[in-house]
Amino acid sequence: MSKDYYQILGVEKKASKEEIKKAFRKMAHKYHPDKKGGDEVKFKEANEAYTVLSDDKKRAEYDSYGRVFSGAGGQPGGAGFDGFDFSQFNGFGGAQGFDVNIDDLFGGFSDIFGGGQRTQRGRDISIDIELSFKESIFGVTRKVLITKDSACTRCAGSGAEPKTGTKTCTTCNGKGQVMESRKSPFGVFQTVSTCNTCHGRRVVPEKPCTTCKGSGVERREEEISIAIPSGIDNGQVIRMAGAGEAVAGGRAGDLYIKVHVTPDERYHKEGFNLVTDLSIKITDALLGSEYTLETLDGKTKITIPQLRSADEILRIKGKGVPMESGRRGDLLIRLKVEFPQKLSKSAKGFVEKLKEEGI
Ligand SMILES: [Zn+2]
Ligand SMILES: [Zn+2]
Incomplete structure (x- = not known):
């Protein structure tokens, strides 16, 4: 779960195949790693997004579940997070951390679906990590245990018992959201909210997963491997997109790692x-x-x-x-x-x- 492929390609959710193709070409041209100013991470990301969105079946799965189950383009093993994002290290080692404004993140995300439905997003998690001076210079991989809501291992986050199918949600008639009338002193309000039965997925499992009872989410301790890049400064923050808390029917939040470097006596x-x-x-x-x-x-x-x-x-x-x-x-x-x-x-x-x- 977690990556927003539409956002990566800069297209709307209802974009046509042609528009997606055009957007991908533009990105590929801009970020190709062989080019000056290219960006391998962005290039790979765009490639992954295009692989999914250009395939009708994968795109439908992605639209319903926020991830892809049928082969390449999805996340291997369904581990629930999608790697690192060092994009904030513009200039790499440029000695500037960045402040995380959670409100901005949420606001930014809901804007993607401007006017449309508000997609649920899991909570962000932030942790602190202590590094020796030497580790900060050469980089290091740290494993941390975090207890959090993660994609259910049994159903890979789909909420469906393995090897069973899905059917259209009858609560929302496959819309993923429900309309409610609420009375207030000022009159009757119509509010649209995410369907509680399918969590906005539009479909429900024929047989709910026995581990997560169909939510696709389970709370467990997860070991997360954090690759700290070389040359990191005290106070810098690393974002691992999608490694935060998972949420039923939405995309996972992000994990923020604040780095504390112990000064060295001699260097x-x-x-x-x-x-x-x-x-x-x-x-x-x-x-x-x-x-x-x-x-x-x-x-x-x-x-x-x-x-x-x-x-x-x-x-x-x-x-x-x-x-x-x-x-x-x-x-x-x-x-x-x-x-x-x-x-x-x-x-x-x-x-x-x-x-x-x-x-
Ligand atoms: Zn499950
Ligand atoms: Zn529903």
């Missing part, structure tokens, strides 16, 4: 560069030396050249934050020259010699 991030400080002895600053540095990639041997000033920065290319392109930023090592706490008598003699030389 911090500046854009795509990793930055650290390294204290070196004054003699190494004058003569050059080799140091072993504990980096996020493990121990690394670095060569300190003879320094020309007290606060030089060494740059190790390609050991910084991974970028979407697969390249990495640089590791910047800010050298701090350590002065000796005290000088022995002989050391003092050497320094005085240096002084005589004008150093």
Whole structure:
């Protein structure tokens, strides 16, 4: 459940096959991954939407259930969510999270069916995740257990006992919604609401599923695998579309994951560069030396050249934050020259010699 294929293609629910085809061509042209400015996720999404909406049978199933049961284009295994949406990471790693306004989300959704019926949507869920600094740099997959309303595993959310068919709902005569007259001091109101018998699906199972009693939804603990992308910042939010609460006859809400990154004692991030400080002895600053540095990639041997000033920065290319392109930023090592706490008598003699030389 969950993806709105009509919204993805930017067409109306009653769009003709021709209109759908046209919309898909436009999207495919715009988002093709081989093109500059292409977007693979959007391209795949559009492709999936077109696969379903261009097929009469799949489209009818999708219209009734919000998902497809007959082969490709549907969600494998009926797991009830449809993957990730990193679309908010425009510019990837651009260090800006975004605020989620639940009202906007609901408002936005009901607008899709402008003037038409209001489709039910499951609740959004938000959770917090703690990451180490290293995990935030390289990305990590986290598994979380969430107890929530999910698509029933027995009937894959259809509400029908497996291997049984459906019939037109008699409560709403297959309209999915019912008209009610309500008396009020101002007169009689006609209100349209989603049919409680079929939950707006227009059809009811011939035999309701024994697990969910026909709702298509069951509350259970679900393990959700969250792939945190590399280079994520503290406070950023990941949205997993459709991984929120399921709802009978509607599409599932979304899961929002707020990321908290524990700062590292030695490293911090500046854009795509990793930055650290390294204290070196004054003699190494004058003569050059080799140091072993504990980096996020493990121990690394670095060569300190003879320094020309007290606060030089060494740059190790390609050991910084991974970028979407697969390249990495640089590791910047800010050298701090350590002065000796005290000088022995002989050391003092050497320094005085240096002084005589004008150093
Ligand atoms: Zn069921
Ligand atoms: Zn009905």
